[in-house]
Amino acid sequence: MERIVDARGLACPQPLLSTKRALEEMGEGSLITIVDNETARDNVVKFVQSQGLRAEVEQKGSDYYIHIRRSEGTELRRAIGSMSEEVMVISSALLGSGDEELGRVLMQSFLGTLAQAESLPKKILLINSGVKLACEGSPVLDSLMTLEQRGVEIAACGTCLDYYNLLERLRVGSITNMYSVVSALAEAEKVINF
Amino acid sequence: MGPGTLAKILEQVPQMPSDRLLVGPETSDDAGVYLLDQERALIQTIDFFTPIVDDPYLFGQIAAANALSDVYAMGGMPLTAMNVVCFPSRKLDLGILREILRGGADKVLEAGAVVVGGHTVEDPEPKYGLAVTGIVHPDKLMTNARAQPGEVLILTKPLGSGIISTAIKAGMAGPEAVQTATAAMAALNRAAAEVALKLGVRSCTDVTGFGLLGHAAEMALASGAGLRFWLEAIPVYPQALELAAMGLVPGGAYANRSFLADRVSFAGDVNEAEQDLLFDPQTSGGLLFTVPAGREEECLNRLRERGVLAAVVGEVVAEPAGRIEVVRVRRS
The missing domain is CATH 3.90.650.10 (PurM-like C-terminal domain)
Incomplete structure (x- = not known):
């Protein structure tokens, strides 16, 4: 069956969004997006091509019919915005278990690399001794500051800061409570635990 | 409006030559510049648009930075600014308008200029910007007409x-x-x-x-x-x-x-x-x-x-x- 998205009269980026939604919903099959201006036509075609799919444009009067085919098993590429729904939970100041010094070095190099990475999590939650990473004297303060500047929300567990007597020494990010931690985890598309 | 459409319309509107007009519409520069005396020229510019971010305070700041920019681009210093506001006051919370204006005011303050007033129009779609007046020494005027090879x-x-x-x-x-x-x-x-x-x-x-x-x-x-x-x-x-x-x-x-x-x-x-x-x-x-x-x-x-x-x-x-x-x- 052929699906039709009639995006005539809609302003950009609406035709692209309607096409994106239809492609996500239908799995496989054919889709026709109808638009009534060249900007919408070119933008929908660019979007379809960026997903590794083919688009054929047919002009009917002043409208453009964009024929799109999605065959079985073709994965849609992740839209950029959706990358941001990732939450990273760091529950220790050391990375991995084993030698303590090694754990410290690994965490330093991990956060240093993450700070330069192209795709970033939306949030980093610091729990238990993980909160020490964001406090005065931590060797990874610079990396966490870079991450924060790049738009990553950094939150440290208040109970944990209190337990380690570090409430006054937090240098990056905000203090959070268990309620916010729970809702951040519930909303997250993907949770990475350390 | 696109540059092509605008140029066609302006062709049909009378031009106003003046000895004192240092920069007029014909060079499509950022602002108009009018010579007051040997030491001073007046810069005038206006710019407003629909919200481009959700945060009204940030939108106000961006709109004001954008409007003030035309004065800076001519080498001038902004003196006064007037708010231009379109807002659906019966449909949207007035707190939003307050935040927009607060953002604009903070940027005008940062620029060392003052907001002297403004004009509001009831409109289904919010728009905000400013008309800005600045001053420049005629010898320091920067225009888009002086780029030199090399x-x-x-x-x-x-x-x-x-x-x-x-x-x-x-x-x-x-x-x-x-x-x-x-x-x-x-x-x-x-x-x-x-x-x-x-x-x-x-x-x-x-x-x-x-x-x-x-x-x-x-x-x-x-x-x-x-x-x-x-x-x-x-x-x-x-x-x-x-x-x-x-x-x-x-x-x-x-x-x-x-x-x-x-x-x-x-x-x-x-x-x-x-x-x-x-x-x-x-x-x-x-x-x-x-x-x-x-x-x-x-x-x-x-x-x-x-x-x-x-x-x-x-x-x-x-x-x-x-x-x-x-x-x-x-x-x-």
Whole structure:
């Protein structure tokens, strides 16, 4: 069956969004997006091509019919915005278990690399001794500051800061409570635990 | 409105020649400049638009930074500003309008100017901006008509704010792109203009609705010179290229492209997304100005000291006059 998205009269980026939604919903099959201006036509075609799919444009009067085919098993590429729904939970100041010094070095190099990475999590939650990473004297303060500047929300567990007597020494990010931690985890598309 | 449409309409409106008009509409510059006496010229400009970010305070800041920029681009200092407001006061919470105006007021304060009043209109779609009046010494006036072959081009903000604004509307912009672009849009061009003035720059424009190449083409035409850009040297907001390749390109970019089609040439290896970025209409974009070749390092250093991350993005050439060429890398 052929699906039709009639995006005539809609302003950009609406035709692209309607096409994106239809492609996500239908799995496989054919889709026709109808638009009534060249900007919408070119933008929908660019979007379809960026997903590794083919688009054929047919002009009917002043409208453009964009024929799109999605065959079985073709994965849609992740839209950029959706990358941001990732939450990273760091529950220790050391990375991995084993030698303590090694754990410290690994965490330093991990956060240093993450700070330069192209795709970033939306949030980093610091729990238990993980909160020490964001406090005065931590060797990874610079990396966490870079991450924060790049738009990553950094939150440290208040109970944990209190337990380690570090409430006054937090240098990056905000203090959070268990309620916010729970809702951040519930909303997250993907949770990475350390 | 697209540059082509506007030019056609203005042709049919009477022109007003005046001995005192130092910069009028005919060179498509950023603001009008009117000579008061030997020491002083008046700069006037207006700019307003629909919200481009959800946060009303931030929107107010961006709209004001954008309106003030035209004064800086002429080498002037803003003195007074008037709010221009369209707002559906019966449909939207008035607290939103308060935040917009607060954002605008804070930017005007930062610029050292004062808001002296304004005008509001009931409108289903909110719009905000300012009419700004500034002052400049006639000898220090920077215009888009003085680019000289042998100079290089400096750009003081990255490109891609139109594409990122479109992606924000679509909910497809990542947090890093949003944060970087909105912070830069809200930043005044004051420090950049002050550095340019200290260096004796006489040729400057700001990059706004007609995109980098649109404003460059005006500069080329008004100066009777050609401009050559080095694509790899042009700073771009994070993700802007990917978003352009995904079709999050504002209609204005297509309008700019078709208006400039016969004045711009691209090297064969410049792809469509890269071209879109160069035509992308900017909100509160950076200054584009020229300095003599050899002084670019000094200029970049001074800008860096003032917190402005600028780049040398191209050069002024004698031929072909009035045209723009985009190559991938600088050729010595």
